[in-house]
Amino acid sequence: MRSSPAIKKFELMAPGGDIDSIKAAIAAGADAVYCGLDNFNARQRAANIILEDLNGILKLAHKNNCKVFLTLNIIILENEIPALIRLLNKVVNTKVDGVIVQDFGLFYLLKKYFKSLEVHASTQLTNHNEGQICFLNELGISRVNLSRELNIREIKALTQVGHKKNILTEVFVHGSFCIGFSGLCYLSSVMSGNSGNRGRCSQPCRDRYLTTAVGKEYPLNLKDNSAFFHLRKLSEAGVDSLKIEGRIKKFHYVYTVVNCWKKQIQSFYNQDRINSDDIDLYKVFNRDFSSGYLKGDINKNMFIDDPRDNSVKHLSEKLGNSIHGENPKKDLYDEKIEIITTAKDKIKDLKLEKTSLSISISGKLNTPLNVSIKTPNKSFLVHSKSILIQADQFTIDYKAIEKRFKSLNDSQYHLNDLNLKNLQSGLFIPFKELTNIRNEVSFLLNGSKSIIAPIETPVLKKQHNLNTRPTLSVLISSEKDLGLLSTTSADVYYQLPSGIKNKYSDLVDMFLKNKNLIPWFPSILIGEDYTKAIKFLEHIQPKHIATNNTGIAFKAYENQISWIAGPYLNIMNSFSLLCMKEKFNCCGSFISNEINKKQIKQIKSPDNFKLYYSIYHPILLLSSRQCLFQQVTGCEKETIDEECLQNCKKAASIENLKEVSLLIDKQEGDYPCMYSHTHFLNTDILTDLPAVFSSFFIDLKDVRTKTKLDKDKAGIIRLFENLLKGIPGSKSKLKQNIHQTTNVQYQKGL
Numbered sequence: 014m015r016s017s018p019a020i021k022k023f024e025l026m027a028p029g030g031d032i033d034s035i036k037a038a039i040a041a042g043a044d045a046v047y048c049g050l051d052n053f054n055a056r057q058r059a060a061n062i063i064l065e066d067l068n069g070i071l072k073l074a075h076k077n078n079c080k081v082f083l084t085l086n087i088i089i090l091e092n093e094i095p096a097l098i099r100l101l102n103k104v105v106n107t108k109v110d111g112v113i114v115q116d117f118g119l120f121y122l123l124k125k126y127f128k129s130l131e132v133h134a135s136t137q138l139t140n141h142n143e144g145q146i147c148f149l150n151e152l153g154i155s156r157v158n159l160s161r162e163l164n165i166r167e168i169k170a171l172t173q174v175g176h177k178k179n180i181l182t183e184v185f186v187h188g189s190f191c192i193g194f195s196g197l198c199y200l201s202s203v204m205s206g207n208s209g210n211r212g213r214c215s216q217p218c219r220d221r222y223l224t225t226a227v228g229k230e231y232p233l234n235l236k237d238n239s240a241f242f243h244l245r246k247l248s249e250a251g252v253d254s255l256k257i258e259g260r261i262k263k264f265h266y267v268y269t270v271v272n273c274w275k276k277q278i279q280s281f282y283n284q285d286r287i288n289s290d291d292i293d294l295y296k297v298f299n300r301d302f303s304s305g306y307l308k309g310d311i312n313k314n315m316f317i318d319d320p321r322d323n324s325v326k327h328l329s330e331k332l333g334n335s336i337h338g339e340n341p342k343k344d345l346y347d348e349k350i351e352i353i354t355t356a357k358d359k360i361k362d363l364k365l366e367k368t369s370l371s372i373s374i375s376g377k378l379n380t381p382l383n384v385s386i387k388t389p390n391k392s393f394l395v396h397s398k399s400i401l402i403q404a405d406q407f408t409i410d411y412k413a414i415e416k417r418f419k420s421l422n423d424s425q426y427h428l429n430d431l432n433l434k435n436l437q438s439g440l441f442i443p444f445k446e447l448t449n450i451r452n453e454v455s456f457l458l459n460g461s462k463s464i465i466a467p468i469e470t471p472v473l474k475k476q477h478n479l480n481t482r483p484t485l486s487v488l489i490s491s492e493k494d495l496g497l498l499s500t501t502s503a504d505v506y507y508q509l510p511s512g513i514k515n516k517y518s519d520l521v522d523m524f525l526k527n528k529n530l531i532p533w534f535p536s537i538l539i540g541e542d543y544t545k546a547i548k549f550l551e552h553i554q555p556k557h558i559a560t561n562n563t564g565i566a567f568k569a570y571e572n573q574i575s576w577i578a579g580p581y582l583n584i585m586n587s588f589s590l591l592c593m594k595e596k597f598n599c600c601g602s603f604i605s606n607e608i609n610k611k612q613i614k615q616i617k618s619p620d621n622f623k624l625y626y627s628i629y630h631p632i633l634l635l636s637s638r639q640c641l642f643q644q645v646t647g648c649e650k651e652t653i654d655e656e657c658l659q660n661c662k663k664a665a666s667i668e669n670l671k672e673v674s675l676l677i678d679k680q681e682g683d684y685p686c687m688y689s690h691t692h693f694l695n696t697d698i699l700t701d702l703p704a705v706f707s708s709f710f711i712d713l714k715d716v717r718t719k720t721k722l723d724k725d726k727a728g729i730i731r732l733f734e735n736l737l738k739g740i741p742g743s744k745s746k747l748k749q750n751i752h753q754t755t756n757v758q759y760q761k762g763l
Contacts, residue, residue, distance in 0.1 A: 023248070026043065028047060030261055030262065037271070037356055042272070045082060049084040053087055053089070069367065071108050072365075075108065084112075085114055097119070111155070112133065114133065115210070116586070118586045118591070120152040124153040134158060136160060136161065139196045156181040158182075158184075159184055161191065165247070165307055190306075193637050194637065197581055199607070200634040206761050218233040223668040235300075241291050265349075265353040265357075328345055369388060369429050370428045370458075374432065378403065382401055397450060474620075476619065479704045483706050485504075485733055486709070487710070489507055501730050506533040509534055513546050513549065514542050515659045516682055521552055533579070534565040537636060538565065561580070561581040566597055585608050590618055590622060604626055608763055613702060618705075625710060630693050631689070634688055637687075641665075645665045646665045664679070675690060678716050689718065
C-alpha cells in the first residue's frame with residue numbers, strides 16, 4: 014500500500030452495542046471497537062455483551078487485527094464498588110486492549126490495583142483544555158477522548174500536549190451530537206431520574222416541546238456529527254483515533270458507516286484524495302449532518318427540527334424522483350433491505366468460538382504426574398515436582414482432578430476431553446501440587462503471562478463524625494453582590510466566567526481589593542480562556558479555591574494552592590475522594606446532588622478531608638457551546654462569534670408537552686445554560702446526615718427561575734445561618750420566604 018510519510022495514519026474505532034454490531038465493525042474493517050458489558054457502561058439502552066462472551070469477542074477481533082476497548086464509563090456508586098472489583102478481577106486476566114473510564118474512583122483503583130490494564134479517559138470527562146490532560150496523565154491514562162465541541166485548532170493544540178506526555182487523542186467523527194457538554198448534562202437525570210452520568214440518558218433533548226416563538230417543536234435537537242470530508246485537517250492535527258458514535262444503532266448501520274469511513278481513509282492513504290460522495294451515509298439512520306463544531310462554525314444550521322430518521326427525506330430531495338423512481342420511500346426501503354442483507358452476509362461466517370482444550374493425565378507409582386495439554390494451536394507437557402506415592406486416605410482420581418482443572422473451562426476455552434486412562438489408580442500427590450500444575454497450565458495457555466490474582470475490595474476507614482457545626486458558604490457571580498462580604502461571616506465565593514480572557518484585568522482588580530473573596534472556577538475553560546484562568550490563579554495567589562475544572566485543579570496542585578472539588582466533578586464514592594486527596598492534595602470535595610441520603614451515607618471520607626454539599630441552588634440541566642436561543646426566540650446572527658460569549662445576556666424558556674418549563678439563561682462571559690423551572694432546596698440533609706458535612710453552600714447567582722424570595726440576599730443568608738445554628742423555627746421561616754422549590758433528586762437518588 015502506497016502512503017505518503019506526511020499522512021497521519023488513523024485508528025478507525027467503531028461502536029459495538031451488541032455481538033452482531035461488533036462483527037459488523039470487524040467485517041467492515043474497523044481497527045478497533047468499543048463495547049460495554051451489561052453493567053458499568055454509558056449506554057445502558059444498548060443490548061451490550063455479557064462477560065462470558067468477552068473472550069470470544071477478543072479472539073475474533075484480534076484474529077482480524079481489531080482491538081477491543083471496554084467501556085466502564087459511568088460514575089460509580091459506593092455500593093457498587095465490590096461488584097466492580099469482582100468484574101475487574103476477571104477483566105484484568107483477559108486480553109482486552111483497554112478500558113474507557115469516567116469515574117475518578119475507578120481511575121484510582123485501576124492505577125493502584127490493576128496496573129496492567131490500559132486506561133482511556135471518556136468524553137464524559139469533558140476534556141477540553143491542556144490542564145485536564147495533565148491531570149489525567151497523573152492518573153495513568155494512555156488516551157483521551159476529546160470533547161465533541163472543539164474545533165480543529167483546539168484539537169491540534171491538545172493533541173500536541175497529549176503527545177508530549179505519550180497520550181493519544183481520539184475524536185468523535187460521526188454520529189449523534191449532544192446539545193450539552195458530555196458529563197455536564199443533567200437534563201435526563203432531573204426530568205426522568207435517568208442520569209446520563211449513569212448511562213441511562215432518556216434523550217429529552219430529542220423530545221418534542223410546545224412550539225416556540227420561531228415555530229420550532231424540537232428546539233434542542235442537533236443534526237448528527239460527520240467529519241467525513243475533514244480527514245486531511247484531522248491528520249494535520251495529529252489525531253490518533255477516529256471514533257464513530259452509535260452503540261444503540263443496529264449492525265447494518267455499523268457496517269455501512271464503518272465501510273464508508275474505511276473507504277474514505279484508504280482513499281486518503283493511497284491517493285491522497287478525499288472522496289466527495291457521502292451518499293451511502295444517508296442511506297442509514299441520520300438526522301442530516303454537520304461539522305460545525307469541528308470547523309469552528311457554530312451556526313443555526315446545526316439544528317434540525319425533527320429527531321427521526323432523515324434518510325428518506327434527504328435522498329428524495331438530493332436524488333429526485335427521476336433517479337430514485339416514482340416512489341422514493343419504497344425504493345429506499347428496498348435499498349435498506351439490501352443493506353441489511355449485505356451486512357448479514359458479511360458477518361455470517363464470523364463466529365464466537367471457544368478454543369477446544371484436551372487434557373491427558375498420566376503417571377505411575379514413584380514417577381511424576383504428567384499433564385498433557387492440547388489445543389488446535391499448541392500442545393505442551395507439565396510435570397509435578399514431587400512423585401506419585403501410594404494413597405493412604407485420599408487418591409488422585411477423576412473427581413479430584415476435575416475439581417482443580419474445571420476453571421480452565423472458562424469463557425475462552427472449552428474442555429472437551431479430560432483423559433485419565435494412563436493414570437495408575439490408588440496414587441496420591443498433595444492437592445496443593447495439583448493446584449500449582451493448574452496455575453502453570455493457565456500461565457502457558459495465557460501466552461506465558463501470569464494470571465493476576467484477584468484482590469479483595471479495599472476496606473476504607475470511616476472518618477470520625479465532625480465535632481463542630483457546619484459553616485455556611487455563599488456563591489455569587491455579580492459585582493453588585495460584593496457588599497455581602499461585610500454582612501456575613503460565611504465564606505463568599507465568586508464564580509468566574511468561562512470567557513475570562515476579556516474580563517481578566519477587572520477580575521484581578523476585584524479580587525485584589527476583596528481579599529476575602531474566594532475564586533470559584535467554572536466547568537468549561539477552553540483555549541485562551543484556560544490560559545488566562547491560569548494566569549489569574551498565579552497572579553492573585555489565593556489561599557483557597559473551588560473548581561469544577563480539573564485543569565484548574567491540576568494547576569492548584571502544582572502551585573500548592575488549597576482547593577476543593579466542585580459539585581460538577583460528579584463525585585459519588587469514597588475512592589473518588591481518595592483519588593482527589595492522595596493524587597492531587599485536594600482538601601475537600603462536594604458530593605454530587607444527584608444522589609440521595611442512603612447513597613451519601615455510605616461514602617467514607619478520608620481523614621482530614623472536608624465534605625461540602627449545596628443545599629440551595631438553581632438546578633443546572635446542561636451547558637452548551639451552541640446558541641440555545643436560535644430555535645426558541647431567534648437571533649439576528651447566523652453564527653456564534655466571540656462577541657456572543659462575552660456580551661450576550663438573555664433569558665427565555667421552553668415548555669415540554671407536560672407544560673413543564675425549562676429556563677434558558679445566558680450571562681455575559683458564560684456559555685448558554687439550561688435550568689429546571691425551580692431552585693433546589695434541601696434542608697432535610699442537616700438532620701438526615703448530621704456531623705458529615707463541613708460546609709453547606711447556597712448559590713445566590715442571578716438565575717431567575719420560578720422560585721421567589723421574600724427577602725433580599727442578605728436576609729436569605731441570615732435565614733440559612735439561623736438554620737445551621739439550629740435556631741428553632743428557622744426551617745419553617747426559610748420555607749416561608751423561599752417559594753416553589755424542590756429536592757426530588759435528594760429523595761430519589763440514582
